[in-house]
Each structure stands twice: as C-alpha cells, then as structure tokens.
Amino acid sequence: MNAPHQELPLEATISNLERQWAAAFQRKDMAALQGMMADGYALIIAVEGLPLQVVPRDAWLEALATYEITEASVDHIHVRLYDCVAVVVMLWRQKATLNGEDRTAVFMLTDIWVEADGKWRLAERHSSRPEHPGAARPQTQVLECDECDD
Numbered sequence: 001m002n003a004p005h006q007e008l009p010l011e012a013t014i015s016n017l018e019r020q021w022a023a024a025f026q027r028k029d030m031a032a033l034q035g036m037m038a039d040g041y042a043l044i045i046a047v048e049g050l051p052l053q054v055v056p057r058d059a060w061l062e063a064l065a066t067y068e069i070t071e072a073s074v075d076h077i078h079v080r081l082y083d084c085v086a087v088v089v090m091l092w093r094q095k096a097t098l099n100g101e102d103r104t105a106v107f108m109l110t111d112i113w114v115e116a117d118g119k120w121r122l123a124e125r126h127s128s129r130p131e132h133p134g135a136a137r138p139q140t141q142v143l144e145c146d147e148c149d150d
Contacts, residue, residue, distance in 0.1 A: 011079040014086045017120055018077055026069050038123040046128040071095040086113040106130055
C-alpha cells in the first residue's frame with residue numbers, strides 16, 4: 001500500500017523554487033527561467049554612490065548570454081509568507097564573469113514571489129553586497145533560516 005501524497009509546507013515549496021531558479025540560471029535555461037518569472041520581473045541592484053539600478057526582465061534575459069558562472073551556491077534561505085506573496089532572503093555565492101569582467105562575489109538577495117492561478121512566479125529580485133563585519137550597526141541577532149548549509 002502506498003503512503004498518501006503529502007504536500008510540502010509552503011516555505012519548503014518556495015525554497016525548492018529558489019533552488020530550481022538557481023539551477024536554471026546556472027544552465028542558462030531560458031525556457032525554465034521565463035516560466036518562473038512574472039511578467040513584470042525586474043532585478044534591482046544597489047550600486048554605491050548611484051541611485052538604485054533596474055534591470056528589466058528582457059534586459060536580464062539578454063545579459064544571461066554573457067554571464068558565465070563557474071561556481072555558485074545558496075548558503076541560507078529564509079522564507080516569509082504573506083497570503084499570496086513570499087519574501088525570500090538568501091546569501092548567494094558565485095564565481096562568475098559578466099561580459100568577460102569578474103563578477104565573483106557574495107550577494108544578499110531578496111526575492112519576491114507572487115502566487116496567481118495556483119502558480120508561484122518570481123516578480124522581483126533585489127541584489128546587494130553584505131556589509132563589512134566591522135561596520136557600525138545596531139545590535140543584531142542571527143536570522144533564522146529555513147535552509148542553512150552551516
């Protein structure tokens with residue numbers, strides 16, 4: 001007798017979508033990425049000394065052709081759910097180049113997933129670099145994560 005099918009908790013489903021996105025990104029699987037993106041998808045990048053930089057969906061997909069990733073990993077995934085919106089914070093480590101220029105770094109990414117018609121799609125991604133450990137900041141505590149690799 002087969003065990004009844006059990007659905008994953010929604011946080012685990014969103015974490016799995018993040019891993020699927022990362023794998024499709026590394027493979028440059030345009031069909032998979034487009035299938036996971038909301039129509040208005042945008043990448044927002046914080047660049048020191050400049051206003052926030054926006055990379056719209058089509059420009060991001062076009063840039064993928066010259067984005068070469070040799071190593072990548074997601075070190076933490078933290079998911080918060082708000083009805084039909086999921087906000088995901090994670091650390092993304094990569095060894096990569098973009099247009100032949102080094103893009104190796106650790107990024108803090110914030111993804112906003114929206115659910116419509118029973119399907120979750122990535123609507124927006126925010127990318128920034130972690131602060132220096134010695135930087136002044138308020139008292140902090142470690143953020144609990146749904147998937148931690150350490």
